[in-house]
Amino acid sequence: MKLNVFSADGSSSSEKEVAIPQFEGDKGLQALKxxxxxxxxxxxxxxxxxxxxxxxxxxxxxxxxxxGTGMARQGTRVAPQHTHGAVAHGPQPRDFGQRxxxxxxxxxxxxxxxxxxxxxxxxxIEKWELQDRKTRLFNELVGKVAPRGKVLVLxxxxxxxxxxxxxxxxxxxLNEASDVNAVELSRxxxxxxxxxxxxxxxxxxxxxPNHA
Numbered sequence: 001m002k003l004n005v006f007s008a009d010g011s012s013s014s015e016k017e018v019a020i021p022q023f024e025g026d027k028g029l030q031a032l033k034x035x036x037x038x039x040x041x042x043x044x045x046x047x048x049x050x051x052x053x054x055x056x057x058x059x060x061x062x063x064x065x066x067x068g069t070g071m072a073r074q075g076t077r078v079a080p081q082h083t084h085g086a087v088a089h090g091p092q093p094r095d096f097g098q099r100x101x102x103x104x105x106x107x108x109x110x111x112x113x114x115x116x117x118x119x120x121x122x123x124x125i126e127k128w129e130l131q132d133r134k135t136r137l138f139n140e141l142v143g144k145v146a147p148r149g150k151v152l153v154l155x156x157x158x159x160x161x162x163x164x165x166x167x168x169x170x171x172x173x174l175n176e177a178s179d180v181n182a183v184e185l186s187r188x189x190x191x192x193x194x195x196x197x198x199x200x201x202x203x204x205x206x207x208x209p210n211h212a
Contacts, residue, residue: 005124010144021110028111035108038098039183050090112185122191138165149189156196177201
């Protein structure tokens with residue numbers, strides 16, 4: 001698959017053939033959906049909780065006599081039907097985590113990368129190189145490749161200088177190719193990766209040291 005490769009200063013571009021895995025039809029889409037769902041589920045804290053009858057503070061005294069009041073018999077004031085009483089069938093702490101095997105994660109990552117490349121939303125740059133630690137310079141460089149939208153920027157590894165230059169740009173998000181996942185490849189408007197980052201990403205897809 002051919003991708004646009006920009007020079008380090010973003011002034012010129014050329015096409016390069018990149019060995020991104022190819023897909024036909026809906027193959028891999030279900031895996032991509034499942035990985036996205038599991039990733040978001042694993043981020044849930046699962047700490048929501050309500051007070052049950054055993055934990056709500058209140059008296060255990062019978063509120064009124066059993067018979068003769070004309071009202072339904074009641075045994076305690078902490079029951080759910082009373083004001084300040086317990087909550088019935090409310091949420092309790094739980095684990096929302098889902099486990100996804102390595103093969104499915106790799107398939108989802110491949111499908112996400114293919115979709116972005118096919119739609120023209122994936123570009124390469126020779127390398128990320130700044131002459132000075134200036135936010136303006138980094139913003140201008142990214143703007144030459146992707147002038148609009150939220151942009152995911154990938155490299156093999158980031159220098160402190162680049163991280164400092166990019167941290168205050170709201171629409172730009174940095175990550176390393178060894179850590180990026182299918183959710184991140186799917187959520188941003190455009191992806192810009194250095195050639196080293198793309199090599200590392202393809203190595204993960206092919207079962208290299210930095211597996212998916």
